[in-house]
Amino acid sequence: MKLLVDLQNLDIExxxxxxxxxxxxxEVDTQRERLQKIQKEMDILIEIIERIKRQKIDKEQDVQIENDLLVxxxxxxxxxxxxxxYSALLSxxxxxxxxxxxxxxxxLSLMEILEEKERDLEGKKGELKEEERNFQDITHQKKDEIVKLNILFDERLKRRNQIVSSLDGKLFKNYTKLMDWRKGLAVAQFKxxxxxxxxxxxxLQMGIEIKKMNSIITCPHCSxxxxxAV
Ligand SMILES: [Zn+2]
Structure with missing residues:
Protein backbone atom coordinates (compact mmCIF):
# COMPACT_ATOMS: atom_id res chain seq x y z
CA MET A 1 0.00 0.00 0.00
CA LYS A 2 2.79 2.37 0.92
CA LEU A 3 4.25 1.84 -2.54
CA LEU A 4 1.02 2.98 -4.17
CA VAL A 5 1.00 6.14 -2.09
CA ASP A 6 4.64 6.80 -3.04
CA LEU A 7 3.85 6.11 -6.68
CA GLN A 8 0.97 8.56 -6.68
CA ASN A 9 3.06 11.22 -4.94
CA LEU A 10 5.76 10.73 -7.54
CA ASP A 11 3.23 10.92 -10.36
CA ILE A 12 1.84 14.18 -8.98
CA GLU A 13 5.35 15.55 -8.63
CA GLU A 27 7.68 33.11 -19.47
CA VAL A 28 10.61 33.75 -21.82
CA ASP A 29 8.15 34.66 -24.59
CA THR A 30 6.39 37.15 -22.32
CA GLN A 31 9.70 38.88 -21.66
CA ARG A 32 10.57 38.81 -25.35
CA GLU A 33 7.22 40.41 -26.17
CA ARG A 34 7.91 43.16 -23.65
CA LEU A 35 11.22 43.81 -25.40
CA GLN A 36 9.61 43.85 -28.83
CA LYS A 37 6.95 46.27 -27.64
CA ILE A 38 9.59 48.80 -26.55
CA GLN A 39 11.47 48.33 -29.80
CA LYS A 40 8.29 49.03 -31.71
CA GLU A 41 7.59 52.14 -29.64
CA MET A 42 11.13 53.27 -30.37
CA ASP A 43 10.69 52.72 -34.10
CA ILE A 44 7.52 54.83 -34.03
CA LEU A 45 9.34 57.60 -32.15
CA ILE A 46 12.23 57.54 -34.63
CA GLU A 47 9.74 57.84 -37.47
CA ILE A 48 8.03 60.80 -35.80
CA ILE A 49 11.40 62.49 -35.18
CA GLU A 50 12.39 62.05 -38.82
CA ARG A 51 9.08 63.51 -39.94
CA ILE A 52 9.43 66.55 -37.65
CA LYS A 53 12.98 67.09 -38.91
CA ARG A 54 11.72 67.11 -42.49
CA GLN A 55 8.94 69.54 -41.55
CA LYS A 56 11.51 71.76 -39.85
CA ILE A 57 13.69 71.83 -42.98
CA ASP A 58 10.60 72.72 -45.05
CA LYS A 59 9.84 75.58 -42.67
CA GLU A 60 13.42 76.84 -42.85
CA GLN A 61 13.17 76.85 -46.61
CA ASP A 62 9.86 78.74 -46.41
CA VAL A 63 11.53 81.37 -44.21
CA GLN A 64 14.45 81.60 -46.64
CA ILE A 65 12.10 82.12 -49.60
CA GLU A 66 10.22 84.85 -47.75
CA ASN A 67 13.47 86.52 -46.67
CA ASP A 68 14.67 86.61 -50.27
CA LEU A 69 11.35 88.07 -51.31
CA LEU A 70 11.64 90.64 -48.54
CA VAL A 71 15.05 91.79 -49.79
CA TYR A 86 5.15 103.18 -52.12
CA SER A 87 2.48 102.44 -49.53
CA ALA A 88 1.38 99.36 -51.50
CA LEU A 89 4.97 98.09 -51.30
CA LEU A 90 5.13 98.88 -47.58
CA SER A 91 2.03 96.82 -46.90
CA LEU A 108 10.04 77.03 -32.98
CA SER A 109 7.16 74.83 -31.96
CA LEU A 110 8.49 72.08 -34.23
CA MET A 111 11.81 72.39 -32.43
CA GLU A 112 10.08 72.09 -29.08
CA ILE A 113 8.21 68.97 -30.18
CA LEU A 114 11.44 67.60 -31.61
CA GLU A 115 13.26 68.10 -28.31
CA GLU A 116 10.42 66.43 -26.44
CA LYS A 117 10.38 63.43 -28.78
CA GLU A 118 14.15 63.12 -28.62
CA ARG A 119 13.91 63.07 -24.82
CA ASP A 120 11.25 60.37 -25.07
CA LEU A 121 13.52 58.38 -27.35
CA GLU A 122 16.39 58.62 -24.88
CA GLY A 123 14.03 57.35 -22.18
CA LYS A 124 12.97 54.45 -24.37
CA LYS A 125 16.60 53.60 -25.11
CA GLY A 126 17.20 53.33 -21.37
CA GLU A 127 14.11 51.20 -20.96
CA LEU A 128 15.21 48.97 -23.82
CA LYS A 129 18.63 48.47 -22.27
CA GLU A 130 17.06 47.48 -18.98
CA GLU A 131 14.59 45.11 -20.61
CA GLU A 132 17.38 43.58 -22.68
CA ARG A 133 19.26 42.93 -19.47
CA ASN A 134 16.13 41.44 -17.90
CA PHE A 135 15.65 39.27 -20.95
CA GLN A 136 19.22 37.98 -20.74
CA ASP A 137 18.84 37.32 -17.02
CA ILE A 138 15.56 35.52 -17.44
CA THR A 139 16.87 33.46 -20.36
CA HIS A 140 19.89 32.35 -18.33
CA GLN A 141 17.80 31.74 -15.26
CA LYS A 142 15.28 29.69 -17.19
CA LYS A 143 18.03 27.66 -18.84
CA ASP A 144 19.35 26.79 -15.39
CA GLU A 145 15.86 25.98 -14.23
CA ILE A 146 15.31 23.61 -17.13
CA VAL A 147 18.60 21.82 -16.37
CA LYS A 148 17.57 21.44 -12.72
CA LEU A 149 14.06 20.33 -13.65
CA ASN A 150 15.46 17.76 -16.07
CA ILE A 151 17.73 16.34 -13.37
CA LEU A 152 14.81 16.22 -10.93
CA PHE A 153 12.57 14.71 -13.58
CA ASP A 154 15.07 11.94 -14.38
CA GLU A 155 15.56 11.20 -10.70
CA ARG A 156 11.83 11.00 -9.99
CA LEU A 157 11.25 8.91 -13.09
CA LYS A 158 13.97 6.49 -11.99
CA ARG A 159 12.31 6.14 -8.59
CA ARG A 160 8.95 5.70 -10.25
CA ASN A 161 10.31 2.94 -12.48
CA GLN A 162 11.78 1.21 -9.42
CA ILE A 163 8.41 1.26 -7.71
CA VAL A 164 6.58 0.11 -10.81
CA SER A 165 8.96 -2.81 -11.30
CA SER A 166 8.42 -3.96 -7.74
CA LEU A 167 4.62 -3.65 -7.98
CA ASP A 168 2.34 -6.46 -8.99
CA GLY A 169 1.53 -6.03 -12.69
CA LYS A 170 -2.22 -6.22 -12.25
CA LEU A 171 -2.15 -3.75 -9.39
CA PHE A 172 -0.18 -1.27 -11.48
CA LYS A 173 -2.62 -1.70 -14.33
CA ASN A 174 -5.50 -0.91 -11.98
CA TYR A 175 -3.63 2.05 -10.62
CA THR A 176 -3.06 3.44 -14.11
CA LYS A 177 -6.70 2.93 -15.02
CA LEU A 178 -7.86 4.66 -11.85
CA MET A 179 -5.42 7.53 -12.41
CA ASP A 180 -7.07 8.13 -15.77
CA TRP A 181 -10.54 7.53 -14.56
CA ARG A 182 -10.28 9.51 -11.32
CA LYS A 183 -8.46 12.47 -12.83
CA GLY A 184 -5.07 12.00 -11.24
CA LEU A 185 -6.11 10.63 -7.86
CA ALA A 186 -6.04 6.84 -7.70
CA VAL A 187 -5.01 6.56 -4.07
CA ALA A 188 -7.10 8.34 -1.45
CA GLN A 189 -6.62 8.89 2.22
CA PHE A 190 -8.98 7.23 4.67
CA LYS A 191 -9.74 9.70 7.43
CA LEU A 204 -16.44 0.18 10.11
CA GLN A 205 -14.86 -3.24 9.57
CA MET A 206 -13.26 -2.04 6.35
CA GLY A 207 -11.86 0.94 8.20
CA ILE A 208 -10.17 -1.34 10.70
CA GLU A 209 -8.61 -3.33 7.87
CA ILE A 210 -7.38 -0.16 6.16
CA LYS A 211 -5.68 0.98 9.35
CA LYS A 212 -3.71 -2.26 9.44
CA MET A 213 -2.15 -1.20 6.08
CA ASN A 214 -1.21 -4.73 5.14
CA SER A 215 -3.69 -5.37 2.38
CA ILE A 216 -4.93 -3.48 -0.66
CA ILE A 217 -8.40 -2.12 0.03
CA THR A 218 -10.41 -0.07 -2.40
CA CYS A 219 -13.26 2.36 -1.72
CA PRO A 220 -16.64 0.68 -2.30
CA HIS A 221 -17.96 3.92 -3.83
CA CYS A 222 -15.22 5.29 -6.09
CA SER A 223 -12.86 2.26 -6.29
CA ALA A 229 -2.16 8.14 7.38
CA VAL A 230 -1.71 9.02 11.02
ZN1 LIG B 1 -14.13 6.78 -2.44
Whole structure:
Protein backbone atom coordinates (compact mmCIF):
# COMPACT_ATOMS: atom_id res chain seq x y z
CA MET A 1 0.00 0.00 0.00
CA LYS A 2 2.79 2.37 0.92
CA LEU A 3 4.25 1.84 -2.54
CA LEU A 4 1.02 2.98 -4.17
CA VAL A 5 1.00 6.14 -2.09
CA ASP A 6 4.64 6.80 -3.04
CA LEU A 7 3.85 6.11 -6.68
CA GLN A 8 0.97 8.56 -6.68
CA ASN A 9 3.06 11.22 -4.94
CA LEU A 10 5.76 10.73 -7.54
CA ASP A 11 3.23 10.92 -10.36
CA ILE A 12 1.84 14.18 -8.98
CA GLU A 13 5.35 15.55 -8.63
CA UNK A 14 6.34 14.44 -12.14
CA UNK A 15 3.24 16.10 -13.55
CA UNK A 16 4.15 19.29 -11.70
CA UNK A 17 7.69 19.19 -13.13
CA UNK A 18 6.30 18.70 -16.63
CA UNK A 19 3.96 21.63 -16.17
CA UNK A 20 6.82 23.86 -15.01
CA UNK A 21 8.90 22.80 -18.00
CA UNK A 22 6.00 23.65 -20.27
CA UNK A 23 5.56 27.07 -18.70
CA UNK A 24 9.19 28.15 -19.01
CA UNK A 25 9.12 29.00 -22.73
CA UNK A 26 5.94 31.00 -22.13
CA GLU A 27 7.68 33.11 -19.47
CA VAL A 28 10.61 33.75 -21.82
CA ASP A 29 8.15 34.66 -24.59
CA THR A 30 6.39 37.15 -22.32
CA GLN A 31 9.70 38.88 -21.66
CA ARG A 32 10.57 38.81 -25.35
CA GLU A 33 7.22 40.41 -26.17
CA ARG A 34 7.91 43.16 -23.65
CA LEU A 35 11.22 43.81 -25.40
CA GLN A 36 9.61 43.85 -28.83
CA LYS A 37 6.95 46.27 -27.64
CA ILE A 38 9.59 48.80 -26.55
CA GLN A 39 11.47 48.33 -29.80
CA LYS A 40 8.29 49.03 -31.71
CA GLU A 41 7.59 52.14 -29.64
CA MET A 42 11.13 53.27 -30.37
CA ASP A 43 10.69 52.72 -34.10
CA ILE A 44 7.52 54.83 -34.03
CA LEU A 45 9.34 57.60 -32.15
CA ILE A 46 12.23 57.54 -34.63
CA GLU A 47 9.74 57.84 -37.47
CA ILE A 48 8.03 60.80 -35.80
CA ILE A 49 11.40 62.49 -35.18
CA GLU A 50 12.39 62.05 -38.82
CA ARG A 51 9.08 63.51 -39.94
CA ILE A 52 9.43 66.55 -37.65
CA LYS A 53 12.98 67.09 -38.91
CA ARG A 54 11.72 67.11 -42.49
CA GLN A 55 8.94 69.54 -41.55
CA LYS A 56 11.51 71.76 -39.85
CA ILE A 57 13.69 71.83 -42.98
CA ASP A 58 10.60 72.72 -45.05
CA LYS A 59 9.84 75.58 -42.67
CA GLU A 60 13.42 76.84 -42.85
CA GLN A 61 13.17 76.85 -46.61
CA ASP A 62 9.86 78.74 -46.41
CA VAL A 63 11.53 81.37 -44.21
CA GLN A 64 14.45 81.60 -46.64
CA ILE A 65 12.10 82.12 -49.60
CA GLU A 66 10.22 84.85 -47.75
CA ASN A 67 13.47 86.52 -46.67
CA ASP A 68 14.67 86.61 -50.27
CA LEU A 69 11.35 88.07 -51.31
CA LEU A 70 11.64 90.64 -48.54
CA VAL A 71 15.05 91.79 -49.79
CA UNK A 72 13.76 92.07 -53.38
CA UNK A 73 10.64 93.94 -52.32
CA UNK A 74 12.63 96.37 -50.18
CA UNK A 75 14.90 97.04 -53.15
CA UNK A 76 11.87 98.05 -55.17
CA UNK A 77 11.12 100.81 -52.64
CA UNK A 78 13.77 103.08 -54.17
CA UNK A 79 12.38 102.60 -57.64
CA UNK A 80 8.74 103.56 -57.03
CA UNK A 81 7.45 106.82 -58.33
CA UNK A 82 4.15 107.43 -56.57
CA UNK A 83 3.08 107.50 -52.95
CA UNK A 84 0.40 104.97 -53.73
CA UNK A 85 2.93 102.51 -55.10
CA TYR A 86 5.15 103.18 -52.12
CA SER A 87 2.48 102.44 -49.53
CA ALA A 88 1.38 99.36 -51.50
CA LEU A 89 4.97 98.09 -51.30
CA LEU A 90 5.13 98.88 -47.58
CA SER A 91 2.03 96.82 -46.90
CA UNK A 92 3.47 94.04 -49.07
CA UNK A 93 6.64 94.14 -46.97
CA UNK A 94 4.53 94.07 -43.84
CA UNK A 95 2.69 91.00 -45.11
CA UNK A 96 5.97 89.22 -45.87
CA UNK A 97 7.31 90.03 -42.38
CA UNK A 98 4.16 88.63 -40.79
CA UNK A 99 4.50 85.49 -42.86
CA UNK A 100 8.12 85.13 -41.77
CA UNK A 101 7.09 85.59 -38.13
CA UNK A 102 4.43 82.92 -38.34
CA UNK A 103 6.81 80.50 -40.15
CA UNK A 104 9.40 81.12 -37.47
CA UNK A 105 6.81 80.46 -34.76
CA UNK A 106 5.94 77.19 -36.42
CA UNK A 107 9.62 76.34 -36.69
CA LEU A 108 10.04 77.03 -32.98
CA SER A 109 7.16 74.83 -31.96
CA LEU A 110 8.49 72.08 -34.23
CA MET A 111 11.81 72.39 -32.43
CA GLU A 112 10.08 72.09 -29.08
CA ILE A 113 8.21 68.97 -30.18
CA LEU A 114 11.44 67.60 -31.61
CA GLU A 115 13.26 68.10 -28.31
CA GLU A 116 10.42 66.43 -26.44
CA LYS A 117 10.38 63.43 -28.78
CA GLU A 118 14.15 63.12 -28.62
CA ARG A 119 13.91 63.07 -24.82
CA ASP A 120 11.25 60.37 -25.07
CA LEU A 121 13.52 58.38 -27.35
CA GLU A 122 16.39 58.62 -24.88
CA GLY A 123 14.03 57.35 -22.18
CA LYS A 124 12.97 54.45 -24.37
CA LYS A 125 16.60 53.60 -25.11
CA GLY A 126 17.20 53.33 -21.37
CA GLU A 127 14.11 51.20 -20.96
CA LEU A 128 15.21 48.97 -23.82
CA LYS A 129 18.63 48.47 -22.27
CA GLU A 130 17.06 47.48 -18.98
CA GLU A 131 14.59 45.11 -20.61
CA GLU A 132 17.38 43.58 -22.68
CA ARG A 133 19.26 42.93 -19.47
CA ASN A 134 16.13 41.44 -17.90
CA PHE A 135 15.65 39.27 -20.95
CA GLN A 136 19.22 37.98 -20.74
CA ASP A 137 18.84 37.32 -17.02
CA ILE A 138 15.56 35.52 -17.44
CA THR A 139 16.87 33.46 -20.36
CA HIS A 140 19.89 32.35 -18.33
CA GLN A 141 17.80 31.74 -15.26
CA LYS A 142 15.28 29.69 -17.19
CA LYS A 143 18.03 27.66 -18.84
CA ASP A 144 19.35 26.79 -15.39
CA GLU A 145 15.86 25.98 -14.23
CA ILE A 146 15.31 23.61 -17.13
CA VAL A 147 18.60 21.82 -16.37
CA LYS A 148 17.57 21.44 -12.72
CA LEU A 149 14.06 20.33 -13.65
CA ASN A 150 15.46 17.76 -16.07
CA ILE A 151 17.73 16.34 -13.37
CA LEU A 152 14.81 16.22 -10.93
CA PHE A 153 12.57 14.71 -13.58
CA ASP A 154 15.07 11.94 -14.38
CA GLU A 155 15.56 11.20 -10.70
CA ARG A 156 11.83 11.00 -9.99
CA LEU A 157 11.25 8.91 -13.09
CA LYS A 158 13.97 6.49 -11.99
CA ARG A 159 12.31 6.14 -8.59
CA ARG A 160 8.95 5.70 -10.25
CA ASN A 161 10.31 2.94 -12.48
CA GLN A 162 11.78 1.21 -9.42
CA ILE A 163 8.41 1.26 -7.71
CA VAL A 164 6.58 0.11 -10.81
CA SER A 165 8.96 -2.81 -11.30
CA SER A 166 8.42 -3.96 -7.74
CA LEU A 167 4.62 -3.65 -7.98
CA ASP A 168 2.34 -6.46 -8.99
CA GLY A 169 1.53 -6.03 -12.69
CA LYS A 170 -2.22 -6.22 -12.25
CA LEU A 171 -2.15 -3.75 -9.39
CA PHE A 172 -0.18 -1.27 -11.48
CA LYS A 173 -2.62 -1.70 -14.33
CA ASN A 174 -5.50 -0.91 -11.98
CA TYR A 175 -3.63 2.05 -10.62
CA THR A 176 -3.06 3.44 -14.11
CA LYS A 177 -6.70 2.93 -15.02
CA LEU A 178 -7.86 4.66 -11.85
CA MET A 179 -5.42 7.53 -12.41
CA ASP A 180 -7.07 8.13 -15.77
CA TRP A 181 -10.54 7.53 -14.56
CA ARG A 182 -10.28 9.51 -11.32
CA LYS A 183 -8.46 12.47 -12.83
CA GLY A 184 -5.07 12.00 -11.24
CA LEU A 185 -6.11 10.63 -7.86
CA ALA A 186 -6.04 6.84 -7.70
CA VAL A 187 -5.01 6.56 -4.07
CA ALA A 188 -7.10 8.34 -1.45
CA GLN A 189 -6.62 8.89 2.22
CA PHE A 190 -8.98 7.23 4.67
CA LYS A 191 -9.74 9.70 7.43
CA UNK A 192 -12.62 10.45 9.80
CA UNK A 193 -14.27 7.26 8.52
CA UNK A 194 -14.61 8.62 4.98
CA UNK A 195 -12.73 8.13 1.72
CA UNK A 196 -11.01 11.46 1.01
CA UNK A 197 -11.37 10.81 -2.71
CA UNK A 198 -15.16 10.77 -2.86
CA UNK A 199 -16.00 11.83 0.70
CA UNK A 200 -18.33 8.92 1.27
CA UNK A 201 -18.46 6.83 4.43
CA UNK A 202 -16.51 3.58 4.73
CA UNK A 203 -17.94 0.59 6.65
CA LEU A 204 -16.44 0.18 10.11
CA GLN A 205 -14.86 -3.24 9.57
CA MET A 206 -13.26 -2.04 6.35
CA GLY A 207 -11.86 0.94 8.20
CA ILE A 208 -10.17 -1.34 10.70
CA GLU A 209 -8.61 -3.33 7.87
CA ILE A 210 -7.38 -0.16 6.16
CA LYS A 211 -5.68 0.98 9.35
CA LYS A 212 -3.71 -2.26 9.44
CA MET A 213 -2.15 -1.20 6.08
CA ASN A 214 -1.21 -4.73 5.14
CA SER A 215 -3.69 -5.37 2.38
CA ILE A 216 -4.93 -3.48 -0.66
CA ILE A 217 -8.40 -2.12 0.03
CA THR A 218 -10.41 -0.07 -2.40
CA CYS A 219 -13.26 2.36 -1.72
CA PRO A 220 -16.64 0.68 -2.30
CA HIS A 221 -17.96 3.92 -3.83
CA CYS A 222 -15.22 5.29 -6.09
CA SER A 223 -12.86 2.26 -6.29
CA UNK A 224 -9.83 4.30 -5.24
CA UNK A 225 -7.15 2.56 -3.22
CA UNK A 226 -7.44 3.63 0.37
CA UNK A 227 -4.58 4.29 2.72
CA UNK A 228 -4.38 5.27 6.33
CA ALA A 229 -2.16 8.14 7.38
CA VAL A 230 -1.71 9.02 11.02
ZN1 LIG B 1 -14.13 6.78 -2.44
Missing amino acids: IKGIEKKKEDIPK KTKRKLSEVKTNKE EIDGIKKKIDSFEDEE DNVCKGCYKGIP RFLFW
